[in-house]
Amino acid sequence: MKSLAMVLTAFGRKLEAREIEIPPLEEGQILVKITAAGVCGSDVHMYKGNDPRTPLPMILGHEGVGEIVELRGKRFTVEGEELRAGDAILWNRGVSCGHCYFCAVAGTPALCPERWVYGITRPCTEWPYLNGCYAEYIILSADTDLFKLPPALDPAVVVPVSCSGATAAHCFDYIQPRIGDTVLIQGPGPVGIFATYFAALHGAKTIIMIGGTDRRLAIAKEFGVTHTLNRKTTSIEDRREIILQLTHGRGVDYAIEAVGTPAAVKEGVALVRTGGVYLSVGFGDPNGRVELDCFFDLGRKNLTYQGVWVSATRHTSIALQSVLKNPSLFATLVDRRLPLTEANLALDLMAQKETVKTVLLPAAGGDGSE
Ligand SMILES: [Zn+2]
Ligand SMILES: [Zn+2]
Incomplete structure (x- = not known):
């Protein structure tokens, strides 16, 4: 099976649509079908080559929501619920080591020197390749913190939680x-x-x-x-x-x-x-x-x-609870929805501050919706 992904191959050059082979999962990994991916201001910085963390080639997108397709072994949410195929989930975009001074002593995992982030720090040449959200599928590592979402919730509304909401x-x-x-x-x-x-x-x-x-x-x-x-x-x-x-x-x-x-x-x-x-x-x-x-x-x-630098899992939790309490209010933040293949247009809109939050809908295909 393959996944379509929008890949940044050179700074300032349009993202390239590529088919990436989905590798077999290892213990603890989760294959997720992305239902909504957010376009963040940081994506524009990375696209232009202004973020020193950006490896190439890479799949942009650190804000994502999706549905579990397959999981290896048992996986649980931060609340302790066991997850199954078909569940809608949000995940913390950054993964910290849990064992360094910043994680274990200072209680500030956002500042972990080993912290890595989906759609920011790993190239798509690094196993398991599907490391960003501007794609049909993403593979989440065993140490990613997970949240289960109500099944009827519009995934686009939750997307801004994972970066903007958590950072705020x-x-x-x-x-x-x-x-x-x-x-x-x-x-x-x-x-x-x-x-x-x-x-x-x-x-x-x-x-x-x-x-x-x-x-x-x-x-x-x-x-x-x-x-x-x-x-x-x-x-x-x-x-x-x-x-x-x-x-x-x-x-x-x-x-x-x-x-x-x-x-x-x-x-x-x-x-x-x-x-x-x-x-x-x-x-x-x-x-x-x-x-x-x-x-x-x-x-x-x-x-x-x-x-204030980035955020940790508990901040994602706070932002998620806020959105779940008032989804119709937060729906007003998402003022443009585009199919995945329009990711280049989405980056332009973000760069011009034409929208508050553009969301890519990989599952929608075709012409997307407004
Ligand atoms: Zn750490
Ligand atoms: Zn962001």
Whole structure:
């Protein structure tokens, strides 16, 4: 049996449709038929060659949902349910070693130096070859953390959980907004929108979103954003003045940067109040430097500057529970569905920020649906 896969063979060159032979499974492995694969901003960085982790040739796609076709031996979900062929599953996109200092002592498996990720770190020349989600099938390793999904759920709605949702959940390990707090979120992409949802859940009273696309900003409002600022129609001075007015001249309690540009960091740090926290989660590739004044911006201000890198299984669990509780709300994030063979178009749409979340539907074939 073979699997169609969209393969990145050279940076900046269109993905190539290839038929890859599905190898026999080894103990603990699972063959999964992908029912939906998400297109992430990181996929664009990798496609362009800006992510130093990218091996070639490779199958892109680290956000996936699918149905078990075959499993070798017994496999269980993180909740302890035994899985069987036909079950719909989500899996944690990264696999950490479980035994190093970061996994076993610090309790931060996202920072494991051995962590590898489907659709990011392994080429399709490395056994078992089907290592990414832009394909009809993927083979999951024995040490992948698994979640069982309700059978009737639209798989496309769950897709953003595995990267964007989990990464946004990771931010809330470092901040717990109190009822009445003000949170600024920079970037109305999927990470920023999930972060909005979590901030609102904690009780933040005012959630301000800065973005550059009215359509994305409008979707963010559905998730709890109270004030939107389009950076294309306002100046940096306008935005500062509006935010200071909303916060009694203090600045916001927390800001979450989900953009990945130095300009966003420079603007955002200046909008946080004395004693506040700035979280930077948007940098998926090395994208420049920021100059901060160590006295005024950091010391005198008692600012906490927190970087946030990827996520661990428990963050995926938090994001999944959120989507399962309110699937119709999260369905609004998925604003484009395309067949697998249109992966190149999907990457273009993502690069132009034309969509919030494009989902590829390998099982749909043909012309796909909107
Ligand atoms: Zn480890
Ligand atoms: Zn991602």
